[in-house]
Amino acid sequence: MRTDRPRLMDIALLHYPVVNKRGETIGSAVTNLDLHDLARAGRTYGIDTCWIVTPYDEQRKLARRIISHWTDGYGGKVNPDRREALSILRICSDLDEVLAGCVARWGKRPRVLATCASPRPNTRSYETVREQVRRDEPHLLLFGTAWGLSPEVMAGVDATLPPLKGRGEYNHLSVRSAVAIILDRLLAER
Amino acid sequence: MRTDRPRLMDIALLHYPVVNKRGETIGSAVTNLDLHDLARAGRTYGIDTCWIVTPYDEQRKLARRIISHWTDGYGGKVNPDRREALSILRICSDLDEVLAGCVARWGKRPRVLATCASPRPNTRSYETVREQVRRDEPHLLLFGTAWGLSPEVMAGVDATLPPLKGRGEYNHLSVRSAVAIILDRLLAER
Numbered sequence: 001m002r003t004d005r006p007r008l009m010d011i012a013l014l015h016y017p018v019v020n021k022r023g024e025t026i027g028s029a030v031t032n033l034d035l036h037d038l039a040r041a042g043r044t045y046g047i048d049t050c051w052i053v054t055p056y057d058e059q060r061k062l063a064r065r066i067i068s069h070w071t072d073g074y075g076g077k078v079n080p081d082r083r084e085a086l087s088i089l090r091i092c093s094d095l096d097e098v099l100a101g102c103v104a105r106w107g108k109r110p111r112v113l114a115t116c117a118s119p120r121p122n123t124r125s126y127e128t129v130r131e132q133v134r135r136d137e138p139h140l141l142l143f144g145t146a147w148g149l150s151p152e153v154m155a156g157v158d159a160t161l162p163p164l165k166g167r168g169e170y171n172h173l174s175v176r177s178a179v180a181i182i183l184d185r186l187l188a189e190r
Numbered sequence: 191m192r193t194d195r196p197r198l199m200d201i202a203l204l205h206y207p208v209v210n211k212r213g214e215t216i217g218s219a220v221t222n223l224d225l226h227d228l229a230r231a232g233r234t235y236g237i238d239t240c241w242i243v244t245p246y247d248e249q250r251k252l253a254r255r256i257i258s259h260w261t262d263g264y265g266g267k268v269n270p271d272r273r274e275a276l277s278i279l280r281i282c283s284d285l286d287e288v289l290a291g292c293v294a295r296w297g298k299r300p301r302v303l304a305t306c307a308s309p310r311p312n313t314r315s316y317e318t319v320r321e322q323v324r325r326d327e328p329h330l331l332l333f334g335t336a337w338g339l340s341p342e343v344m345a346g347v348d349a350t351l352p353p354l355k356g357r358g359e360y361n362h363l364s365v366r367s368a369v370a371i372i373l374d375r376l377l378a379e380r
Contacts (some may be wrong), residue, residue, distance in 0.1 A: 004357055004358030004359075007357065021269075033223055036364065037364045037366060037367055040362050040363055040364055040367065041363055041364075041367045043360050043362070044354070044356035044357075044360055044361045044362065044363050045356035045357055046356055046357025046358055079211075081360075081362045082362070084360065085360075085362060164234070164374070164378070165378060165379045166234035166235035166236055166373070166374075166377065166378060166379070167194055167197065167234075167235055167236025167377060167379065168194030168236055169194075170233050170234055170271070170274065170275075171234050172230050172233070172234065172271045172272070172275060173230055173231055173234050173370065174226065174227045174230055174231075174366070176227060176364070176366055176367065176370075177227055177230065177231045177366065177367070177369075177370035178370075179367075180363065180366075180367035180368075180370045180371050181370050181371055181374040183356070184354070184356075184371040184374065184375070185374070187356065187357060188354070188355060188356060189355045189356070189357065
């Protein structure tokens with residue numbers, strides 16, 4: 001069904017470790033609509049795999065059940081486009097598992113980039129990353145739920161994409177919106 | 191609280207008249223997450239007003255109750271950023287009411303642009319519209335829920351934005367993702 005070769009790019013949505021509004025490390029809940037919106041955006045922009053990361057066994061079971069309704073069940077029969085989108089989702093427990101999955105497909109560790117709503121040192125521009133992806137260098141983009149990725153995750157990445165700048169100081173996009181915009185900036189055909 | 195002057199741009203999310211997968215004209219239901227995601231993206235990119243359009247009285251009441259929780263109620267107390275976002279939402283019955291609201295603020299009718307996942311005649315490029323918005327020409331962007339805006343709405347607009355092109359033929363973004371990407375293309379600071 002899929003005729004285009006995916007980019008050497010994965011994204012991962014982390015539900016742990018992320019921070020709450022007080023900056024404390026927490027685990028957040030998987031939500032149905034994140035799965036759909038990220039899968040649809042990911043498939044539209046031709047990424048390889050969208051990882052849904054949670055250490056909670058019950059949450060992984062729930063996510064797998066939702067996905068299977070669309071990939072193997074009734075949902076996919078009545079809406080094949082949605083089946084194609086949700087088939088790029090993979091559920092796993094932690095970031096190590098994501099990286100192992102990337103290495104298994106690509107033969108090398110991807111460059112790991114964090115996304116963050118606040119300015120950071122060690123940023124890499126959207127143009128630079130866009131060019132690197134076009135040259136088939138493998139990339140993994142990390143997105144945090146709740147109030148964003150925890151400091152320990154941020155400390156372990158290779159670089160960070162600049163915050164999305166709209167107009168003025170306000171930037172409180174949903175993670176669904178941030179994923180869509182960043183994929184468009186990095187991967188849209190021009 | 192808001193220090194930047196909004197752009198002369200509104201967006202409207204139509205729940206009627208839109209089409210279902212068979213191309214029949216239907217009315218769709220307002221969803222909570224559309225309100226939040228569109229408000230957050232709209233506020234981040236500095237639009238003036240995000241209109242939520244439905245002819246169904248009960249749906250308008252529900253939407254107003256959700257918004258008021260965040261603008262006047264407990265939600266806004268614990269999350270002032272969300273209050274600021276949802277305060278750009280306005281609920282109304284039809285497109286005529288949207289246009290009257292635009293004219294009341296801007297003194298002239300805005301250019302009305304449709305968004306559509308399929309190619310159309312009479313498209314206007316993102317760069318062109320971006321430049322027109324920078325010159326303070328007023329614009330109203332229409333987005334359809336379900337399978338998109340009905341033919342009668344499409345026939346009445348001044349022009350259409352090109353479909354968002356990712357990689358390959360697949361483009362089935364959620365309306366939340368499409369709004370976020372289009373606002374980024376038209377309004378992001380560069």
